[in-house]
Amino acid sequence: MATFEESVEHRMLRDAVASVGAEYGHEYFAEQARTGGNTDELWQQIADLGFTSVHLPEAWGGGGGGVAELARGGEALAAQGCPRLLLLVSAAICAEMIAEFGTDAQRGELLPRLVAGEKMAFAITEPDAGSNTHRISTTATRDGDVYRLRGAKTYISGVDESFGILVVARTGIDEDTGRGRLSLFVVDADAPGLDRTRIPVEIRIPEKQFLLHFDDVEVAADRLIGEEGEGLRQVFRGLNPERILSASICTGVGRYALDRAARYANERAVWDVPIGKHQGIAHPLATAKIELELARLMTQKAAWAHDHGADPVVAGEAAPMAKYAAAEAGLHCLDTAIQTHGGNGMASEYGLADLWGLLRLLRIAPVSREMVLNFVAQQSLGLPKSY
């Protein structure tokens, strides 16, 4: 029976990840992000704890849990001011898809590396396709024992800290629909013919973004994950964990921001009372807290639905709804916390404004607010497709 009580295992996981996050803290995270560093030590420590692979099958060294556990830990880390975008890319989407659709040989080779703390990037976005995945034009052409990849991917996070990239490419055309038939490939991050150019972005996170050019990149045929031409169906399955992790990072940052704001509002007095006594400060914080808890509930529901193989309609609807709700709630918490701090809200010392770029990004990616609304209007409400 579903319960709202946190299990002992969940609490232990959350506490263990939170204590690593607290050991490093937001100052460390922000400094690494500001100076172009990474947070490898932090990542390695949570990997050694078993957290980054908690959702993977025990047979491959994972924890045997689900996305619910991964999301809880991701939130706990973000709530300490250390939100890692690669958790949703490497752990949620790449590892999940390899575990689900890879052969035993692929699982045996790739999953232990991820369990050990190595990382993977995920490349679906293209300059000319954007939100319309059907327009992907990077091609993978079979040539004997290899595929040859040609095309470009943009805004791909963390390529510099990954050993491989899970790439979505077109391997054919569906004659009925005229749309591309997509497939998934694991490409070595340093493969010959793969060129990467850094894209500067105004977001303070350790992950860097890259424009990738595939110029006849040779990929062994046994690096195809799952079935040729079934990539879109596989990606759609992997996107739910990615969205759930995005949601948990947003709620984690929301918790972090509200904790700081509540502390500040209790301490700061510019008239004769703490500013938290003014309803103009207290009510927005209370509103943000309610929105945050609602988003956390939806995120838990989405994770539960994914892990329990719930009706695909329920699971497919819950994950984007959670992602939408959490991005809005997280941003609202952060903005309210900044307002509560007055001018100090913009100071590096208070560790709030630097997180705005990440949350603002999570309103756009991995799926934009508008595309979630399109989906809900069409799939949940039965309204006509608008585009």
Ligand SMILES: Cc1cc2nc3c(=O)[nH]c(=O)nc-3n(C[C@H](O)[C@H](O)[C@H](O)COP(=O)(O)OP(=O)(O)OC[C@H]3O[C@@H](n4cnc5c(N)ncnc54)[C@H](O)[C@@H]3O)c2cc1C
């Ligand atoms: C920092 C950063 C990291 C990223 N990391 C990765 C990564 O690791 N891997 C990866 O593959 N991608 C990554 N991305 C790309 C990201 O997923 C895309 O930017 C996002 O999916 C939106 O696509 P787009 O930028 O092409 O926007 P577009 O598709 O061009 O959309 C532009 C705007 O139009 C709206 N829009 C588009 N179509 C419709 C419609 N039919 N109805 C209503 N509104 C619509 C969108 O919601 C958006 O607001 C990253 C992006 C950034 C900025």
